[in-house]
Amino acid sequence: MLDTARDVGLQCLVEVHDEAEMATAAEAGAAVIGINNRDLRTFKTDLAVTGALASKAPADAVLVSESGIRDRADMERLRDLGAHAALVGEAIVTQPDPGAKIASCWVCRRPRKEQARRKRGSHDTREDLRPSRRGAHGRRRGGRRGPGWLELPADGAPLHPAGGRRRAGVDLSRAEAGPRLVGLFADQPVEHVNAVAAQVGLDFVQLCGSEPPEYWAQVEPAILKVVHVPPAASGDTDDQYAVVETVEVRLQAISNAGHIALLDRQSSVQPGGMGEMFDWSVAKELAALGYRFILAGGLTPENVAGAIEAVGPFGVDVSSGVETDGVKDIEKIRRFVAAAGQGAPL
Ligand SMILES: O=C(O)c1ccccc1NCC(=O)[C@H](O)[C@H](O)COP(=O)(O)O
Numbered sequence: 001m002l003d004t005a006r007d008v009g010l011q012c013l014v015e016v017h018d019e020a021e022m023a024t025a026a027e028a029g030a031a032v033i034g035i036n037n038r039d040l041r042t043f044k045t046d047l048a049v050t051g052a053l054a055s056k057a058p059a060d061a062v063l064v065s066e067s068g069i070r071d072r073a074d075m076e077r078l079r080d081l082g083a084h085a086a087l088v089g090e091a092i093v094t095q096p097d098p099g100a101k102i103a104s105c106w107v108c109r110r111p112r113k114e115q116a117r118r119k120r121g122s123h124d125t126r127e128d129l130r131p132s133r134r135g136a137h138g139r140r141r142g143g144r145r146g147p148g149w150l151e152l153p154a155d156g157a158p159l160h161p162a163g164g165r166r167r168a169g170v171d172l173s174r175a176e177a178g179p180r181l182v183g184l185f186a187d188q189p190v191e192h193v194n195a196v197a198a199q200v201g202l203d204f205v206q207l208c209g210s211e212p213p214e215y216w217a218q219v220e221p222a223i224l225k226v227v228h229v230p231p232a233a234s235g236d237t238d239d240q241y242a243v244v245e246t247v248e249v250r251l252q253a254i255s256n257a258g259h260i261a262l263l264d265r266q267s268s269v270q271p272g273g274m275g276e277m278f279d280w281s282v283a284k285e286l287a288a289l290g291y292r293f294i295l296a297g298g299l300t301p302e303n304v305a306g307a308i309e310a311v312g313p314f315g316v317d318v319s320s321g322v323e324t325d326g327v328k329d330i331e332k333i334r335r336f337v338a339a340a341g342q343g344a345p346l
Pocket residue numbers: 150152154184208264270271272273274275276296297298299317318319320321
């Protein structure tokens with residue numbers, strides 16, 4: 001059945017409740033395994049079932065904990081037990097405001113102690129399609145590096161694709177096999193973005209301008225949406241909190257639309273590539289609230305490990321920090337990638 005599903009382009013969620021069923025699922029090659037915390041014979045529900053079976057799952061399976069999940073505390077517990085996703089029914093449908101309930105349960109980051117445990121080899125994280133960008137690699141084994149192709153109307157006219165290719169210095173023909181290819185745009189006609197993406201075979205489009213959600217909806221490839229983080233007006237805590245709230249609204253909208261957010265410093269000069277950091281405590285706060293984002297702005301081979309450790313982003317992005325005299329510097333890129341790999345796992 002799994003083979004048939006794959007042949008027609010479907011993925012199966014294979015549900016298990018005990019060790020024997022987990023062994024069957026593993027043997028069958030199930031890539032997504034649902035651990036049902038409810039015993040369907042007795043209807044007894046116990047989240048500990050997830051803990052007991054997660055360690056018996058194939059290392060590269062995605063684990064979905066199912067049933068009996070009520071709130072954020074449960075979600076955190078399941079995450080710590082090794083689940084990658086949760087299937088929640090009753091706790092959401094019985095709420096007057098299901099959206100608020102979902103938002104209150106959102107847990108994304110794996111805590112560091114769990115990362116460390118996995119890194120020691122007891123249970124591995126899985127390869128997924130999450131990108132990091134342009135050699136700015138943050139995830140350990142599961143991360144993807146994404147060379148970026150920059151197309152911004154900063155000088156009036158969009159770059160021709162060939163210009164982009166030269167600028168990014170990547171062999172586009174290798175994009176399929178290796179890194180994910182990201183194209184950067186800012187407020188350009190969406191038809192143009194789609195045409196370029198199709199012509200070049202972009203995996204992601206990074207929107208660096210003030211494109212609204214209606215625009216995102218028309219973009220064909222996956223989207224990285226930049227959120228420019230403004231400085232706190234006075235630097236005091238209230239102002240900083242106001243910045244967190246402003247950015248949070250944007251992150252929510254991006255996440256709800258199924259896209260990936262990239263936090264970068266706001267600049268009146270150009271929408272990125274300024275080599276300047278924003279206040280990482282804002283990013284740290286948002287990561288603690290469970291938001292996933294790529295961290296950008298002023299990263300360098302020297303500070304990237306510390307940034308990952310301090311903020312805990314989903315990925316990191318760099319431009320000028322790996323340049324020498326305005327040109328990408330392969331040695332700096334190598335050092336950046338190595339240093340990012342040494343930061344706390346994302
Ligand atoms: O990277 C550029 O040169 C650039 C130029 C104009 C607009 C946007 C640009 N880049 C957007 C990015 O995503 C950068 O990688 C991001 O802003 C980080 O840049 P940096 O602070 O220089 O590392």
